[in-house]
Amino acid sequence: MTSTDDSDLIRLFRKGAPFAFEALVRKYQDRIYNLCRYMLHDPQNAQDAAQDVFLKAYQGLKDFRPESSFYTWIYRIALNTCLDYRRKSRREALRDEPLPEDLPSDEPSPEQLYESEEISESVQLALQKLPEKLRAAI
Numbered sequence: 001m002t003s004t005d006d007s008d009l010i011r012l013f014r015k016g017a018p019f020a021f022e023a024l025v026r027k028y029q030d031r032i033y034n035l036c037r038y039m040l041h042d043p044q045n046a047q048d049a050a051q052d053v054f055l056k057a058y059q060g061l062k063d064f065r066p067e068s069s070f071y072t073w074i075y076r077i078a079l080n081t082c083l084d085y086r087r088k089s090r091r092e093a094l095r096d097e098p099l100p101e102d103l104p105s106d107e108p109s110p111e112q113l114y115e116s117e118e119i120s121e122s123v124q125l126a127l128q129k130l131p132e133k134l135r136a137a138i
Helices: 003-014 018-040 043-063 070-096 110-129 132-137
Strands: none
Touching (some): 003 018, 003 070, 018 043, 018 070
């Protein structure tokens, strides 16, 4: 099939022939899937993205300009869809990272502060009980 065939299929689709879009999908599905797989590095995400590409193409085919190449048009849709998937994946990864308030603090807990004060008071009392010579050495 040539781009002239693509134009004929698009024209038929616009006239209400659903088999025309099906023929376009069959013609380009492998190339679109391979592009998605290359960009996303994940077969499942590539399948989902390719499906989204054809859904967007189906919805936008009424606005397609026949003087353009259908493959170039759908390739660009695929590229943008894959970029969207990658952005979404990064946002999800960032969302899964702990926020600073979720991280453990370096500050002592109230219990640790209390224990530290108790120990400090005990040490001070013990030091006061020592003779002056030993206290000076310490």
